[in-house]
Amino acid sequence: MSDIKFWKPARQLFRHDEPLMNEELQDFYVRREDSPVDALVNLLEMDDDPAQYLVAGHRGGGKTTELRRLEQKCAQDYTVVWVDTDTALDKFNIGHAEVAVLIGMQVVQRLGDVGWKLPQKLEKELLESLNKITYQDKATAGGELQLPKLFQDLGMLLKVGFGRETTRTLEVRPVLGEIINKVNEIIVAAQREKPKLLVIVDGLDRKEYSIALEMFSSSLLTDLQCHIIYAIPIALRYSPSFKQPMESFTKCLDLSNIAVFKCDEMARPTTNPDRVGRHILMEVVQKRLATLGDAYANLFEPQALDLLCEKSGGVLRDLVRLARMACQVALSQKVSRIDRTIAEEAVKQEHRMYTIEDYHFPELETVHRTGKLSSNEFDSSRHRGKIVICNELLHNKFVLGYYDKKYEQWFDVNPMLWADLERWQKTKE
Numbered sequence: 261m262s263d264i265k266f267w268k269p270a271r272q273l274f275r276h277d278e279p280l281m282n283e284e285l286q287d288f289y290v291r292r293e294d295s296p297v298d299a300l301v302n303l304l305e306m307d308d309d310p311a312q313y314l315v316a317g318h319r320g321g322g323k324t325t326e327l328r329r330l331e332q333k334c335a336q337d338y339t340v341v342w343v344d345t346d347t348a349l350d351k352f353n354i355g356h357a358e359v360a361v362l363i364g365m366q367v368v369q370r371l372g373d374v375g376w377k378l379p380q381k382l383e384k385e386l387l388e389s390l391n392k393i394t395y396q397d398k399a400t401a402g403g404e405l406q407l408p409k410l411f412q413d414l415g416m417l418l419k420v421g422f423g424r425e426t427t428r429t430l431e432v433r434p435v436l437g438e439i440i441n442k443v444n445e446i447i448v449a450a451q452r453e454k455p456k457l458l459v460i461v462d463g464l465d466r467k468e469y470s471i472a473l474e475m476f477s478s479s480l481l482t483d484l485q486c487h488i489i490y491a492i493p494i495a496l497r498y499s500p501s502f503k504q505p506m507e508s509f510t511k512c513l514d515l516s517n518i519a520v521f522k523c524d525e526m527a528r529p530t531t532n533p534d535r536v537g538r539h540i541l542m543e544v545v546q547k548r549l550a551t552l553g554d555a556y557a558n559l560f561e562p563q564a565l566d567l568l569c570e571k572s573g574g575v576l577r578d579l580v581r582l583a584r585m586a587c588q589v590a591l592s593q594k595v596s597r598i599d600r601t602i603a604e605e606a607v608k609q610e611h612r613m614y615t616i617e618d619y620h621f622p623e624l625e626t627v628h629r630t631g632k633l634s635s636n637e638f639d640s641s642r643h644r645g646k647i648v649i650c651n652e653l654l655h656n657k658f659v660l661g662y663y664d665k666k667y668e669q670w671f672d673v674n675p676m677l678w679a680d681l682e683r684w685q686k687t688k689e
Contacts, residue, residue, distance in 0.1 A: 267591040270556060273548040274584035276577045279324035285332070287551065289325065290543045294663055296513035297330045303511065304334070304458065304487055312482045313489045314506070316497035317515035318657055319466055320577025323491045326515060327460050330489070338458040338487070339450075341370040345463035354471065356478035360436055361390075363459060363484065364443040371450050379449060386442045389435060436480055444485040457486035465491040469651050472496045477505040494661060495651040500635055516663040518574035520675065523664050528631040529672035533570070541569040544576060545583055560586070564603035571607045573660045573674045582606055611676055620658060621684045623649045624673050627659050628681060631670040 296315055304311065317323045331340050343366045349358050368378065368386065378386075447457055464472065472493050475481070481490065496502050497512060506512060519537040524530050542565055549556045560568075560583075568586065572579035586598045586606040595602065616624075619638045626634060633650040640647050653659040661671050673681055 264591065266596065267587050269552055270549065270559060271584055271587040271591075273551070274545075274580045274587065276320070276581035276584060279328065285325065285328055288544075288547050289329070290540055290547060292322070292518060292540060293665075294514070294516050295326055295329075296515055297326055297333065299513060300330055300489065301333055304338075307487065307510070310485045311487050311510040312508075313487075314476075314492050314497075314509050314512040315489060315515060316492050316494055316512055317465070318494045318517060318575055318654070318660060320575050320657075321494075321515055321517055322576045323465060323515055324462055325576075327462055327489065327491065331460060334458055337455060339370065339374055339455050341367050341457060341459045343459060343461045345461065346466065347463075349463075354467065354475075356475045356480050357436055359461070359464070359475060360440060360478075360480040360483075363461065363488075364439055365390075367443055367457065367459065367484075367486075368446060371446070371454070374454060376450050376454050378446065382442065382446050382449060386439075386446065389439045389442050437483075440480060440483045444483075447484070447486050451486075459484065459486060459488040461488065461490045463491070465493045467493065469493060469495045469499070469655055473499065473501055473505075476502070479508065482508050493655060495654040498633055498654065498661075499648065499651055501648075514661075514663065514669075516669070517660050518576070519662045519664070520570050520572070520574050521672065523631060523662070523667055523670045523672075525667065526631070527664065527667040527670040529628055529670070537574060538566060538569045541572065541574065541576075541579055542566075544579060559598060560603075561597060561599045563600045564598045567600060567603045567607065571610070571676050573657070573676065574662070575657065575660065578610075578657075582610055585610055607676070614656075614658070614674075614677060614680075616658065616677065616680055619649065620653060621681065623653060624658065624677070624681050625685065627653070627671050628673045628678075631672065633659070633671055 300313060300315075303313070315323055315327065331342060334340055341363075343363055345354070345359060345362065348362050348366075372378065451457065464475065467475070473496060476490070476492060476496065482488075492512075497514070518540050519534040520541070522530050522532045522534045545560065545565060545568075549559055564586070568582045569579060572582055582603075586602055589605045589609070590596075590598050590602050593602065593605075623634060623636060626632075627650070633654075636649050637646040638649050639645070650659065654661070658674055658677060659671055660674050661669065663669055
């Protein structure tokens with residue numbers, strides 16, 4: 261079969277823009293050795309006092325899926341509050357003010373969902389604090405103060421972000437501490453009757469480095485008196501500028517990419533395939549195809565699947581996107597199986613998404629040779645000042661992070677860009 265009816269079910273299995281949830285989490289999840297979930301469960305259990313954890317990893321590396329697993333594991337022992345900043349906040353106008361208010365809102369709403377009645381005194385005080393943010397907004401003026409209506413109004417305001425004029429006019433920042441204090445009083449009262457709170461904040465790892473650095477340098481994100489976990493960008497995790505702010509958090513756990521090549525005894529990249537890592541990645545694809553029955557059991561020839569795993573760099577979302585692209589190529593070429601040629605064309609099309617600047621190449625060469633990041637800077641007119649080049653390489657997934665049990669953390673150039681680096685090296689010679 262080489263028609264749309266055959267390829268459509270396979271292509272739909274590989275939705276790279278959606279994390280695994282609910283039944284898919286049970287059916288498609290492939291366990292990885294470096295998952296931070298079990299460690300987090302144990303750490304949370306041992307922490308009687310409120311603890312603030314960070315989970316770092318590349319975009320598309322599986323953080324949301326792992327945090328959903330954590331949510332499931334903790335559901336019996338905690339009142340889990342899931343905060344999705346991607347859907348609730350403006351993607352381009354966001355800071356610690358919006359995040360702090362959103363978390364406070366979600367905590368109160370979640371407590372209501374599990375049947376906890378907010379005492380009138382605390383409700384009145386929270387209303388008064390939150391109303392200082394919305395009271396001058398024309399769309400919300402007038403009417404009796406009620407939390408559901410105020411949350412709706414505030415949600416709309418968060419969607420566009422607290423702009424400079426709004427922040428100055430409504431004096432948002434001075435009242436943030438007051439709001440957090442009121443939420444903390446609510447948390448203390450609720451935890452006398454309900455299981456301890458665990459707040460999981462997802463989506464902040466997809467923010468630009470400069471925005472994330474400013475956001476996580478604010479003490480507001482550690483002021484909530486409950487367990488809280490944030491997903492953070494990989495570039496922030498390894499930035500020298502974040503070393504001091506990171507000390508305000510209890511611990512940072514890493515979710516490294518699944519290695520497709522091995523490192524040597526000096527934690528430097530090699531061209532020796534990591535068969536264990538590639539087997540895990542192949543299982544990600546095969547588990548999905550298994551739901552379609554025997555007709556799809558051998559959809560990918562072994563060499564083709566191995567190439568897709570290699571070029572994904574061990575980033576799960578990129579592997580899923582490559583598999584989806586391979587299905588599209590196979591359909592366009594009217595074939596019924598994905599061989600090495602089809603896989604190469606899928607890689608070629610995916611490669612077009614990458615744009616490497618001239619100043620990237622020397623750093624890429626250094627990382628590829630040493631397995632380590634540098635703090636070298638570039639004066640960028642686009643960023644209106646100096647940037648740490650490796651921060652940008654990590655953010656764009658030009659450089660990927662891995663972990664070896666024996667040699668620990670190491671880095672390498674994304675395999676998708678090896679040919680580009682080789683061409684640059686030849687021109688330099």
